[in-house]
Amino acid sequence: MRYTNADLLEHLASSYVLGTLSSGARRRFARLTADRFDVRTRVAHWEQRLGQLAQSVPQQSPASQVWTAISARTLPESAQPVAGAAAVGGSGLVRWFKPAGWGLGGVAAGALASTLLFIAVPTLFISSDQIAMRSGERLPQSYVGVLSDAQGNGKLLVSSLRQGKVMTIKVIGPIAVPASGRLVLWALPANAPAMALGTVPTTGTSVSTLPDTSEKLLSKVSKLVVTLETDAAPSQPSTTVVFSGNCAKLW
Amino acid sequence: MRYLPKTNAGGRDLDAERPHISGFAKNGQRSPCDVLILRDMKLDTRSLEDLIASAAQSDHKCFATLYDRTNRHLFGVAVRILGQQQAAEDVLQEAYVSIWKNAGVYRSEIDGQTIQAMTWLIAIVRNKALDALRSRGRRKESELPDWADGDDTGDNAPSAAQSLAPSAMHLLEQATQSMHIEGCMGTLEGSYRQSLALAYYQGLSHSEVAAQMGAPLGSVKAWIRRGLAKLKGCLDTRGVMA
Numbered sequence: 001m002r003y004t005n006a007d008l009l010e011h012l013a014s015s016y017v018l019g020t021l022s023s024g025a026r027r028r029f030a031r032l033t034a035d036r037f038d039v040r041t042r043v044a045h046w047e048q049r050l051g052q053l054a055q056s057v058p059q060q061s062p063a064s065q066v067w068t069a070i071s072a073r074t075l076p077e078s079a080q081p082v083a084g085a086a087a088v089g090g091s092g093l094v095r096w097f098k099p100a101g102w103g104l105g106g107v108a109a110g111a112l113a114s115t116l117l118f119i120a121v122p123t124l125f126i127s128s129d130q131i132a133m134r135s136g137e138r139l140p141q142s143y144v145g146v147l148s149d150a151q152g153n154g155k156l157l158v159s160s161l162r163q164g165k166v167m168t169i170k171v172i173g174p175i176a177v178p179a180s181g182r183l184v185l186w187a188l189p190a191n192a193p194a195m196a197l198g199t200v201p202t203t204g205t206s207v208s209t210l211p212d213t214s215e216k217l218l219s220k221v222s223k224l225v226v227t228l229e230t231d232a233a234p235s236q237p238s239t240t241v242v243f244s245g246n247c248a249k250l251w
Numbered sequence: 252m253r254y255l256p257k258t259n260a261g262g263r264d265l266d267a268e269r270p271h272i273s274g275f276a277k278n279g280q281r282s283p284c285d286v287l288i289l290r291d292m293k294l295d296t297r298s299l300e301d302l303i304a305s306a307a308q309s310d311h312k313c314f315a316t317l318y319d320r321t322n323r324h325l326f327g328v329a330v331r332i333l334g335q336q337q338a339a340e341d342v343l344q345e346a347y348v349s350i351w352k353n354a355g356v357y358r359s360e361i362d363g364q365t366i367q368a369m370t371w372l373i374a375i376v377r378n379k380a381l382d383a384l385r386s387r388g389r390r391k392e393s394e395l396p397d398w399a400d401g402d403d404t405g406d407n408a409p410s411a412a413q414s415l416a417p418s419a420m421h422l423l424e425q426a427t428q429s430m431h432i433e434g435c436m437g438t439l440e441g442s443y444r445q446s447l448a449l450a451y452y453q454g455l456s457h458s459e460v461a462a463q464m465g466a467p468l469g470s471v472k473a474w475i476r477r478g479l480a481k482l483k484g485c486l487d488t489r490g491v492m493a
Contacts, residue, residue, distance in 0.1 A: 018450050018451055018475070019332075019450060020475060022385075026382075048365070049482060049486055051373045052426065052430055053427075054324075055426055056425035057324075057328050058327050062340050062343055070318065070351075073348050074347070198363065203298075204304065206359060206360030206363075207362075208360075
């Protein structure tokens with residue numbers, strides 16, 4: 001099934017969150033949600049709507065052992081006992097090598113050959129850019145901007161993959177909630193009108209969908225500003241510039 | 252049953268520790284949640300969003316504080332759907348492990364809409380509970396939870412806690428009142444609201460709601476679809492969600 005119909009996606013998202021999908025349909029839609037940002041957005045909005053219905057559910061205390069079990073599964077490795085871990089690791093290593101001597105040697109040899117080929121000629125599998133990225137030498141090609149207030153205090157980190165349509169705005173310094181209006185992020189292209197990119201959160205991180213890829217929208221943009229807007233849909237930035245910064249190409 | 256032994260391999264008595272004092276900050280650094288341990292927990296003013304953000308940085312103390320602040324609410328949600336204490340505790344455990352692993356995924360705003368931390372947490376627990384419920388397979392009508400009106404005296408009789416629990420309709424009415432949309436939702440026919448309530452609060456599928464209400468499956472699907480559209484419209488009017 002091609003999930004391109006907006007009404008169908010909206011219906012499936014609401015049914016998924018409500019919980020009325022059958023187990024098969026539920027699994028299929030969960031996979032779709034993992035793959036597509038637009039579907040995740042619909043699901044998140046329905047979770048926000050329906051989540052409010054849960055406030056009337058009476059609270060109950062679980063057994064204390066529940067936290068014990070959660071804690072044992074989530075404590076960082078540095079806080080876990082070392083002796084037991086080493087013992088498990090040792091026997092695990094032995095188990096890992098056992099199959100090669102018991103008829104699965106061919107599989108291991110094939111995997112080894114593939115690995116050697118990958119190491120010798122990595123460009124057969126992935127681009128040189130991706131290799132540099134994965135080896136930690138380079139960050140993915142992105143547009144990024146760090147916006148500061150008039151005193152030079154960093155306030156926002158804006159980022160988007162070069163060929164992506166998702167923009168992330170992360171608050172990196174305290175931002176006062178405006179008494180009225182909202183904070184809007186603008187891109188200022190060199191020879192074109194300013195373009196509103198979205199509302200700026202005052203805490204945490206927000207993600208939003210851009211109307212086109214960052215490459216098409218931001219390739220000619222060198223400056224980003226945040227203004228205080230009282231108009232619901234401003235056509236150009238107000239004169240009240242709150243934060244500003246450069247838009248840089250990360251490649 | 253996924254409980255681990257009360258004492259771990261290091262000999263530490265985990266049960267003796269309250270959740271908020273058994274955490275570890277990444278690399279042994281001081282956690283921003285340390286202060287919460289030293290002072291009265293009532294002084295805790297960090298938002299759930301902040302605690303999730305700290306958990307995303309592997310701050311286990313803040314994760315423990317998050318658990319301390321939210322476990323009763325989330326456990327109530329799991330019990331409500333699963334109807335069994337043990338199954339709900341298993342789901343709660345899986346949900347918090349998932350929260351720990353995926354804390355970095357949480358976004359406080361998506362496409363201009365605020366996503367509250369608690370609704371994100373509730374969604375994780377509900378999804379785990381619904382998956383557990385569906386994995387049990389199709390339930391017979393007699394096995395369906397009947398929280399408030401059950402008169403079954405056999406093996407499927409509700410527990411004392413279940414018998415005292417409010418009905419799904421009552422919970423929906425309470426929730427819509429506190430959301431100030433009871434008037435708007437009240438214009439829906441009772442069967443629409445009841446089908447929506449049974450699906451949400453008891454985790455029933457379309458066919459299970461139909462069996463519970465003794466109504467045709469097609470009608471129930473239409474009622475629920477209309478109920479969801481109405482809820483969305485009511486929240487839009489209130490300006491809760493655009």
